[in-house]
Amino acid sequence: MKPIFVIHENEEWYPPLAEALESRGLDYRELHMGSGMVDLSATPADGVYYNRMSASSWTREHAAAPQLTVALLENLELHGRRVVNSSRALDLEISKARQCAAMARAGLRFPRSLLAVGRDDIAAAARTIAGPIILKPDCGGKGIGVQLFSSADVLDAHLKSVDDAVAPDTPMLVQAYIEPAEPVIIRNEFVGGEYLYSVRVDTSEGFELCPADACEIDDSACPAEAAANKFQILTDFGHPNLAPYKRLLRDQGIEIAGIEMITDSNGDVWTYDININTNYNGQAEEECGIAGTEKAGMMAVSGFLGHLSGQLLPSQEAAE
Ligand SMILES: Nc1ncnc2c1ncn2[C@@H]1O[C@H](COP(=O)(O)OP(=O)(O)O)[C@@H](O)[C@H]1O
Ligand SMILES: [Mg+2]
Missing domain, CATH: 3.40.50.20 (Rossmann fold)
Structure with missing residues (x-):
């Protein structure tokens, strides 16, 4: 033990x-x-x-x-x-660019993405993308700093008119914006390399989508209204991407993670974010009836760690 x-x-x-x-x-x-x-x-x-x-x-x-x-x-x-x-x-x-490379390796469809540093190269990168553009810090973080521009020209004008629009030494991911069929993203959770459940996240209020309970209360970090059905757990989401996601995680030495995807109006599915430090929404788990069970996020994680450490026997459920 x-x-x-x-x-x-x-x-x-x-x-x-x-x-x-x-x-x-x-x-x-x-x-x-x-x-x-x-x-x-x-x-x-x-x-x-x-x-x-x-x-x-x-x-x-x-x-x-x-x-x-x-x-x-x-x-x-x-x-x-x-x-x-x-x-x-x-x-x-800590690198969205490396995540893109891992997605490419796993054969997953991801939005056209370029990594660029400084306003000139960011503007040049954007010009290679037709349509709206998302700009995000390569290092990521709770959606902070993720900005949407309707075109490369609009992004260019922003970079020219705002003094500190981008830090001169911060690598930025310049990415094609995928117009979702509905204002929704799906986050697929894996624990111990196995699929746990998916979460349907309402994105109609913006880009900060951290599901952690703590962020719901702290409205400086996440939308305060998060509780209002913003996160809905789907327990029988048999999506074809789950198998390649499992392979990606195994190949990259990742055992616990949440992978995010968007579906566009053609029905094409785009993968765009891998959260290695994933969090679970307690209220959504309550509403779905899995709170406190082996299907709940942190219970699955603690069970996995308990078994790995030899502290729990294979069949042992939560302690009395
Ligand atoms: N390429 C994209 N197309 C459409 N929406 C996107 C795209 N990239 C990010 N978003 C939106 O912005 C949110 C935050 O971006 P994300 O890459 O997940 O950053 P973070 O790692 O900070 O969570 C996403 O959950 C999604 O709603
Ligand atoms: Mg994200």
């Missing part, structure tokens, strides 16, 4: 996972990467390490946390520790 270590930097997203681990009576510890150090000459403690480092850490004054975590994960992997969501997974979490 080994302890479980949770690697993260967001105090608000941690409690739902801690509660689920607690409810099963598991031995778990927190590795908060908001500050601290990594000893690259040390042999790390034995255990199961769950990497929950988030692309949006920079929005919480934890901009250095991913780099600190890379060092930690490398050292864990060097010593053969069991890491859930490997250093490769973190590479993808």
Whole structure:
């Protein structure tokens, strides 16, 4: 039996996972990467390490946390520790361009995307796309900084007229905007490499779509109205993309993730975001009747970690 270590930097997203681990009576510890150090000459403690480092850490004054975590994960992997969501997974979490490459490798359809730095190259990249354009920071993060422009010319005019429209040294993803058939995206959740459920997310109110419970209350981070059926869980969503998604995750060393897709008016499905640090919406799970069961997100995660660590037997359900 080994302890479980949770690697993260967001105090608000941690409690739902801690509660689920607690409810099963598991031995778990927190590795908060908001500050601290990594000893690259040390042999790390034995255990199961769950990497929950988030692309949006920079929005919480934890901009250095991913780099600190890379060092930690490398050292864990060097010593053969069991890491859930490997250093490769973190590479993808913090780069939308790498996510596109992983999608291409998995044979998935994704919107035309270019990575560009600085206003001239961003404008030039946009001119290679016909129609509306989405501009997003390559590092991602809760939809923050995602902007929609009706054309390359409109984007160009914006870049020329607004002084700090883009940071000169921030890689930006310039991407074709996919007009959805309905104002909806689908987020497909996987735990332990297996499909868990899908979430239908209402996007009519904007682009910040973080499903975490904490973001619903904090209206500075996520729409406050999130509760009003914004997130609806679909338990029998037998979509053909689920098989390639599973393969993509396996090939990239990712075990827990949410993958987002949009359907356009031709019925074509476009994949555009891989969330390695995924969150689950408690209210949507309540409404769907799976809260507290093995089908609920954090219960599935805690069960998976419990089994990996040898603390739960294969057939063991939540502790009494
Ligand atoms: N290419 C696109 N076409 C249409 N809508 C998009 C596209 N990319 C992003 N969006 C919208 O913006 C939201 C945030 O973008 P996303 O790439 O998921 O960023 P983040 O990683 O910050 O969540 C998406 O959930 C979706 O509603
Ligand atoms: Mg997203």
